[in-house]
Amino acid sequence: MTGPPPIEVRGLRKVFRQTTTGQSVVAIDRLDLAIAPREVVAIVGQTGCGKSTFFDLMIGLEAPSEGLIHIGDKSPHADFDLFRGRIATVFQQDRLLPWRSALDNARLPLELIGLPEKEQRERALTWLNRLGLGQFTNAYPHELSGGMRQRVAIARAFAVEPDILLADEAFGHLDEVTAAELRDTFLKLARECGSTAILITHQLEEAIGVGDRIVVFGKSAKLLADIHVADWPKSKYRLLREAIQSTLQSNRPDPRLTQAANARSSPRKRGPGKKGSTSGR
Ligand SMILES: Nc1ncnc2c1ncn2[C@@H]1O[C@H](COP(=O)(O)OP(=O)(O)O)[C@@H](O)[C@H]1O
Ligand SMILES: [Mg+2]
Numbered sequence: 001m002t003g004p005p006p007i008e009v010r011g012l013r014k015v016f017r018q019t020t021t022g023q024s025v026v027a028i029d030r031l032d033l034a035i036a037p038r039e040v041v042a043i044v045g046q047t048g049c050g051k052s053t054f055f056d057l058m059i060g061l062e063a064p065s066e067g068l069i070h071i072g073d074k075s076p077h078a079d080f081d082l083f084r085g086r087i088a089t090v091f092q093q094d095r096l097l098p099w100r101s102a103l104d105n106a107r108l109p110l111e112l113i114g115l116p117e118k119e120q121r122e123r124a125l126t127w128l129n130r131l132g133l134g135q136f137t138n139a140y141p142h143e144l145s146g147g148m149r150q151r152v153a154i155a156r157a158f159a160v161e162p163d164i165l166l167a168d169e170a171f172g173h174l175d176e177v178t179a180a181e182l183r184d185t186f187l188k189l190a191r192e193c194g195s196t197a198i199l200i201t202h203q204l205e206e207a208i209g210v211g212d213r214i215v216v217f218g219k220s221a222k223l224l225a226d227i228h229v230a231d232w233p234k235s236k237y238r239l240l241r242e243a244i245q246s247t248l249q250s251n252r253p254d255p256r257l258t259q260a261a262n263a264r265s266s267p268r269k270r271g272p273g274k275k276g277s278t279s280g281r
Pocket of ligand 2: 051052053
């Protein structure tokens with residue numbers, strides 16, 4: 001297995017023309033971003049700053065107005081068919097089909113990519129079991145709680161064994177305990193499967209809990225901060241939260257975040273050390 005390909009975003013721009021007013025909206029303005037295979041990234045930003053549009057471009061539903069998104073060396077929009085079953089998304093709404101059981105919902109993407117029915121069922125059952133829904137495989141969405149329905153949606157995403165998992169505000173509408181539980185399960189499984197995972201969230205606690213990286217979007221998806229959580233000791237999480245909050249409010253990078261980024265990059269600027277400098281990882 002080669003693992004998920006890297007994601008490269010360069011000079012990405014997306015402009016929508018609003019049908020009612022005829023005005024242009026710049027949803028994304030010259031975004032540059034690189035995401036390594038298996039990285040777990042949280043994206044935070046205020047409502048309307050272009051987060052969901054970024055996901056629409058990632059899954060190839062929309063084409064860039066300018067610039068590019070490459071996954072490996074392919075474009076999710078231009079090479080749409082190549083990405084079938086390789087990117088999976090969990091949204092805020094579970095988007096389950098009410099007339100299909102949990103099992104039939106979880107196996108739906110596998111049906112769409114044309115797997116034999118036996119394999120569809122086996123894989124969907126495995127994932128429903130892993131998400132604690134072994135007793136509910138024949139239940140219909142209306143018979144399940146919000147948290148359970150979201151578990152079915154997560155099982156459906158994992159069942160395709162995707163390279164890339166995208167979660168758009170997938171947990172924020174649930175009660176805190178359920179949300180934290182589901183987010184932890186999602187992240188644990190993503191790491192186990194070796195998928196790259198990108199989570200959009202408006203909750204800073206959730207972003208900080210995610211792990212590797214927090215990317216802060218300003219208006220028109222301007223990259224305000226790119227935070228490597230490992231640079232921050234747990235004792236400074238409160239400071240981190242405050243710095244992100246002030247970045248979001250002022251639409252400008254808080255100096256405390258810039259300082260941390262500089263401290264991180266300066267030893268590297270001095271060049272490679274004596275030991276392990278050619279190992280590359
Ligand atoms: N299909 C569309 N047509 C026109 N405008 C859109 C469309 N999708 C998004 N927008 C606009 O682009 C901006 C970014 O939206 P969105 O990506 O949904 O933001 P977020 O997910 O960060 O809340 C908003 O101003 C929104 O109104
Ligand atoms: Mg959104």
